[in-house]
Amino acid sequence: MKTFALTFLALGMAAVPALADPSCKGVEATMPMWQVAKGFEEAGGKIREMKVSDGCYEIYGTNGETKLEIYYNPATGAELQREES
Template sequence: MKKIILTALLATAALGSTAYAESKNACGNVPKDKWMTEDALKAKAAGMGFEVRRVKVEDGCYEVYGLKAGKKVEVLFNPETGEQVGSEGNN
């Protein structure tokens, strides 16, 4: 029984981290000269209901840390289009 539970827990953890990793690859290899500015991304994210606290670049994506509806969020955006391509947590 312990073996079944452990296997189920490991599979769930692996699937969750795989989905997040795949969303990071969704940004592709957009040349930096085609990226929207960080200020433009912040404005777009604010228009989507995010309160942006910090922006960084991670694996070719803009990674936004902030709040949405009062909850902490970590969201990935395509740097060229500003489209949300992934998230971690309850976003």
């Protein structure tokens, strides 16, 4: 029974994808951070914190009641990954 439970747990954990933060190392930051922030705010978002993480622009903020963590490409301003809670 113990072996079955461990096997079941291992298989269950393998089915859950791990979200890794994107990396923008080696990407030249050609878009100013303020332009990314402006676009976020124009879409109704409120910024709590903004920083550079692994070369990517990262915004922590809210849109309505939704908490957001969004990564952007520093060269293009394109959204790379979004986490909502």
